[in-house]
Amino acid sequence: FGDYFKREAIEYAWEFLTVEIGLPKEKLWISVFEEDDEAEDIWVNEIGFPRNRISRCGAKDNFWQMGDTGPCGPSSEIFYDHGEDIAGGPPGHADEDGDRYIEIWNLVFTQYDKQEDGYLKPLAAPCVDTGMGLERLAAVLQHENNNYDTDGFKSLVKAVVDLTPKANGIKTDNASVRVIADHIRSTAFMIVDGVIPSNEGRGYVLRRIIRRAIRHGHKIGINKVFFYRLAPVLALEMKEVYPELKKALANVEKVLKREEQRFAQTLDQGMSILEDAITNLKGSEIDGETVFKLYDTFGFPVDLTADVARERDLTIDMPGFEVEMTKQRDRARQAGDFKTTQKGVDISDATEFLGYEQLENSSSIQALIKDGELVDSIEAGDSAIIVLAQSSFYGESGGQVGDSGVLSNKEISFEVGNTQKQKSGAFEHHG
Structure with missing residues (x-):
């Protein structure tokens, strides 16, 4: 803070890209905030960058701020030109959405404190x-x-x-293939x-990312449990820089497989309803009640439903969805102070879920409930x-069906037909 600013930041970025990395200077393009004459002057007069390859852009693209008030400032971005055989124009031009010019570096000059009245108060320090796109730079270096x-x-x-x-x-340039490849990386490292x-x-x-990947798998014809099978490929690819992934591989596979198996039970039903x-849609918007039903009953994250809508050039009714969510919260509040579905029974302690680590476990009994009343036996x-x-039993929630199985000790066994998770976090094993 205050030790260096625009001049040094621009010089360091330029030196790294053109000297250390060795990118051709003529392949680079610069953008600056339209009111930031200082940054443009540094690029032109001190770096020697040609003014005709600098775009002056508006606040939408080249002015960063945390919120309506607080720290903010202009930015300057560095783009790489992949060549005229690829569609697209420079930043700030009408055809800038193509892939020819790709941003590889962003310099944000946080120099103001935005006040409630909109005044930009200069920061004392x-x-x-600065942010560099590592994978984008790797793509540039690998041509x-x-x-x-x-x-x-x-x-x-x-x-x-x-x-x-x-x-x-299905080919390697398929969009769903790329989504899945991206999502196995993010999910595996989150689990680690x-x-x-x-x-x-x-x-x-994490759940949203996994379910999005699974849906894309179904789109390209993978109708079996598949996502966890990609984890060993990732571990092998990353073994030198992330050895911890290989060490945790068995757990990563188990968590991914279990989550996919659960979602598979409701995915087909939910997609059929969608x-x-x-x-039957009369307009171009999927109603909020349907979006909520998919979320609440079938475990469809809202952004997954939105993905499907976008693919059909449709939108979703978010205000309507929020209305349904509010109704659900009100119903929960009106249910009273009971922490289980059983009237008059208060189970306030949450059950520790062990299902992602083991399929069998020993546990003490917190409560026995019969005919809505606590009993001793x-x-x-x-x-x-x-x-x-x-418990290793999964409690039904978020559209996922609860587990069934058997509870037993040396003398007796109890057949569990369904497991329900309550607001308190207690798991009820019904049998």
Whole structure:
């Protein structure tokens, strides 16, 4: 903060790209904020960059801010020109959306504190936020204009194609293939870092990414559990720089496989409902009630439904979805203070879920419930609910069906027909 600013940041970026990496200067293009004369002057007068290869762009592209107020400032971006045989124009031009000019470096000059009235108050100690696109730079150095054609992706992309039916003729440039290759990387490393699929926080981010990959697999004809099979390919590719992935490979495969098996139970049903809704659509927007039903009953993340809609040039009714979500929250509040579905029973302690690590476990019993009341014991033939302190059974939530199985000790066994997860986190084993 305050030690160096625009001049030094621009010089360092330029030196790294043209001297250390050795990119041809004539292959680069620069953008600056339209009001940032200082940055343009540095590029032209101190770096010696030709003014006719500098684009002055508006705030949408070249002005960063955290929010309506707070730290903000102009940016300057460096683009690589992949050549005239690829469609697209320079930044700031009408045809800039093509792939010819690709941003490889971004310099954000955080020099203002935006006030509520819009005034840009200069910061006492401005700073630089710089970002380089590692995979984009790798593509440039390998003379590729697409990240998925680089050595970091080729083996994954090929592995995905090999999982598809040959009769489908799926190629390496297929969009779904690339989505899956990208998503196995992000999901595997999240799991290595200790994240597991859930309906909250980063666990839900992981679940959304996995389910999106699975849906894309079905799009290209992979109708079997497949996603976890890509983890060993990734581990082999990354073994030198990320040896921890190989060490955790068995757990990564287990978590991915279990999550896919669960979602597979509802994916086909959910897609059928979504296809029916699209077929009967009178406008171009999928109603919020359908989006909510897919989310609540079939475990479809909203962005997955939005993906399908975009592929058909449709939109989703987000305000309508939020209305349905509010109704659900109100229903939950009106249910009272009971922490289980059983009236008069308060189970406040959450069950520790062990299903991602093991399929069998020992546990103490937190509660026995019969006819809606807590009891001390149950007898042969009784219909009852058992709440455990720890369980490998998955509790039904987010559209995923709860597990069934058997609870037993040395003397008796209890057949579990369904497992329900309650708001408190307690798992009810119904049998």
